Amino acid sequence: MSTATDVHVIQGERVALPVRIRDAAVASAMFAVPAGPAQSLIAYSGLEVAEPLPGRAICSLAFVRYADGDLGPYHEFAVAFLVRSPGSSGGRRKRVGAFIHWLPVNQEFTLDAGRSIWGFPKVLADMPMDLSGRIKRCAVRFGGRTAIELAVKPGLPVPAGRPGGRTAPRLDSYSCLDGVTRHIPWTVSPSGLRMRPGGAEVRLGDHPVADELRGLGLHRAAALSSSTITHLTMAFGAAEEVRS
Template sequence: MRGTERHDPTDADAVTLSTGQTLEFPVPIDSTISSVILPADWDAAAGLLPPGLSPVRAGLGTAAVWLMGAQHRNVGGGALADYDEFALMISATAGDPAGIPYVSPLLRTETYVWYMPVTTESARAFGDELWGYPKVVADIDIEERDGRRRTRVTVDGDHLLTFAVERPPMIPRDDTLITYAVQDETLLRIEADMVGEMGLWPYTTAFSLTLGEHPKAETLRSLDLGDRAFARLFGEGRLRFPAGKPVGAS
């Protein structure tokens, strides 16, 4: 892990990134998020997960894949420059697949972060060095017009994807967003608190998705993503990210 040491989430010690910025756990971020949760082939999704995780079973032979666009501001109280982000995540939980019951992905917010382009090098170092998120620097264009938010992602000059999601009604809500990542060959669980507004609309076709020519887009095609989403989701508020805990640690 470049320039950092792993910390317990209760610590408030300063951690300095390789790019020079200093932050403290838990790291506060003001974020706007738009996401669509799509059905995918379970076996293909399982092949993208690290040992120790299995896809949430969202139906017979079906997993759930999240496409998320986000704008992050006031990171660490301004310690890090504002940046935009795209994440491809798979609904997953720790354990053997044989022991995981069928469950709606709307009731399970645990996800493994498989790919996470961001718009700045400091944002890449932030996610990679503190949690092991698979971040790369990319061009991300996020715009909202007439209640529809569009995210276009280009990596190394190749179009990865463009997706757009209609904004559902928003209500005040507190939530915990659980993600998994691998850092130094250790599977980590990160539980981020969110306070703000959230909107979720289940079983919807009010989105669009176009896959590009980037090699990662071919992997997305292999997932056989469905054209009717489990949900579309928006969120606006304050996130607080602690350090990750190794899966299985008390």
């Protein structure tokens, strides 16, 4: 049974936590970028980028078509960075999470929900997306002004895990809005996963966010890897403020 703190009213509709996504499709790519500029870009969050290799951070680009979920159908594009989870800087195993730096969407309900419930940096954009073709494509535009275009080529099928063998993995994501950094736990369960080395093409436009990404060298960087998921379920829990 939900408590009062588990329920939010968005545009007159009740949204109970955890918010569940029952069907989504995803295409994504990961890039190694200079750690210094990446850290400067997310310094406002108070978080630190993870460096899998000295001097290199990981930037992830992803676009998602939400077909069925508690926030309705919509398109989304994410720019995220791999970060050290607060309090995990010591020890042999360091926890990491995904910091969501930029999150355009194409529907107002999810925009309001994402900003008010979790502090996700959602903005409203035009987002033509094609996940039906061999190459998956998405563009983010504001009044006809292109910010970014991403194309992801097909990879090889990744065998699914043993049915019933594991629960959906819990991941850590982080947001920062209006000076408040938050931790958001979420779980994912993918099927129809394909992966490959490289396989992504990025085109940057003249939007300010494009200039930020150009400063990381994304307009000329080769992807470390890319992936597509035909069916993804997710659940997002309550956000907690990260205190320094």
